[in-house]
Amino acid sequence: MTSTSAAALPGREARAALADDHGEKRRSAIRGAFFSEYIDMFDIYLPVVALAPVMFLFQPKGLSPQVETVLASLVFITTLLGRPVGALIFGIVADKVGRRAASIYSVAGFGVITLLIGLLPTYETLGLASYLLLVLLRFLDGVFLGGGYTGAIPLAIEYSQKERRGFVGGLILAGFPAAYVSINLITMLMFTLFPLAGPGSPYTVWGWRIPFLVGAALAGLLALYYIRKVSESEVWKTKTRDGTAQAETLPLSSLLSGKGGRDLLQVLLLMTGFWTTQNLVTIYMPTGLLVKTLHLSGIALTATLMICYTVLFFSYIGAGLLGQAIGRRRFFAIIGPVIATAGAGILYVLTVTPDLAFGPRALLVTLLAVIVTSPWGVIVTYINERFATDVRATGFGIGFSLSVVIPSFYAFYMDWLSALMPLALTPVVLMMIGGLVGMVGALIGPETRDVDFGPGH
Structure with a gap:
């Protein structure tokens, strides 16, 4: 070995070690974001799957079905x-204190809240206070859940290589269908071990609590993972002078004025459209379509949804890769009209042909879900690329979460539209409107695929 090559070796080894260290930080951040999304969705859908069969435990007896439905919703x-x-x-915490700190605080918070829900006394013990406490705890759970991905996802995206950000965004969102499948499997196991058969049955007495305790334990493990394994975003530390955030202005003030305000409005419009279509698949479809219109129950309903969400795990990743290949803006501009036509068309077919056999029905439901939810494999990456580093977490959090409010009242819009058409067809119209709104939101914004997270961004 020559003296020149010998002298160069330590430098190469140092660079290789530095690259390995950065790669491990990147992988840890991405794993943390995936499991943050997974546990977020696990906790959000616990009432829909595990608690729904025993909601009567928190309500007075003798209520009308309409009142029971409102209280459950x-x-x-x-x-x-x-x-x-x-x-x-x-x-704001993530932008001013750090992405990692925001993740730890929020994950620990929703872990404690989920544990408290699992231990909550019922109406028989506390009266109406049990229901009020349940609603309050679920609101607080939403606060902490809303904060969970606000730190974790920007942290992972900032660590990702630019050419792989599309894949990373799709992988993170794949935590949603993975969580849904897990909740159903755990609840089915609970039903098997602790049968649900009236007020005194094992599932009613305490079996429903186990999924909540599992959710709390998962949150605790995730908090420990962030404490021990995940490093703070190097992009954020560089932007804030090695982690010393500047306190002159809050991220919110920059976000609501000038270019930041225009960017936020554009994201809110895009997200309002795609939240509308998403809610029709994740909330309306399981109950309004599959149960009330197609009259599915028991094994047929569970099997259909399990097939659907298993496929969605992979389709989210595929959408993220496609958005990386053709560009985020172009992807949204194409998929919006596809949702408004093909998605609305499939929903119409399912609505007017309730006697379909299991195979064709499951295929159409899965195809509908893949088409309608595909923007979500791209959305996480896109929104993070739309905002500068010093407001990225706040912009992502508000753009992602505030936009859900208007679409959440889709049942009211269906009721209003029912004055013009049969109620069963109103979701088809909302699907068309949502897809087109999402497309318009994308077209008035820029392409973000080549955005660099360097100085000035």
Whole structure:
């Protein structure tokens, strides 16, 4: 070995070691974001899957079916309403204190809240206070859940290589269908081990609590993972002078004025459209379409949804890769009209042909879900690329969460539209409107695929 090559070796080894260290930090951040999304969705859908069969435990007896439905829906809706509050609070924390700190605080928070829900006394013990506490805890859960991804996802995207950000965004969002499948498997196991058969049955007494305790334990493990394994975003530390954030202005003031304000409005428009279509698949389809219109129950309903969400795990990743290949803006501009035509068309076919056999029905439901939810494999990456580093977490959190409020009241829009058409067809019209609004939101914004997270951004 020559003296020149010998002298160069330590430098090469140092660079290789530095690259390995950065690569491990990147992988840890991405894993953390995936599991943050997974546990976020796990906790959000616990009331829909695990608690729904025993909601009567928190309600007075003798209520009309309409009142029972409203009280049950409030448990879910209050969580969604808490998310924008958490996104704002923890977005500011993530931009001013750090992405990692925001992730730890929020994950620990929703872990404690989920544990408290699992231990909550029922109406028989506390009376109406049990229901009010459940709603309050679900709202607080939404606040912490809204903060969870506000720190974790920008952290992962900032660590990602530019040419792989599309894949990373799709992978992170794949945590949603993975969580849905997991909740159903755990709940089915609970039903098997602790049968649900009236007020005194094992599932009613305490079996429903186990999924909440599992959710709390998962949150605790994720908090420990961030404490021990995940490093702070190097992009954020560089922007804020090695982690010393400047306190002259809050991220919110920059975000609501000038270019930041215009960027936020554009993101909110795009997200309002795609939240509308997403809610029709994730909330309306399981109950309004599959149960009330197609009259599915028991094994047929569970099997259809399990097939659908298993496929969605892979389709989210595929959408992220496609958005990386053709560009985020072009992807949204194409998929919006596809949702408004093909997605609305499939929904119409399912609505007017309730006697379809299981195979064709499951195929159409899955195809509908893949088309309608595909923007979400690109959205995470896109929104993070739309905002500068010093307001990225706040912009992502508000843009992602605040936009869910208007679409959350889709049932009211269906009721209004029913004055003009049969109620069963109103979701088809909302699907068309949502897809076109999402397309318009994308077209008035820029392409972000080549955005660099360097100085000035």
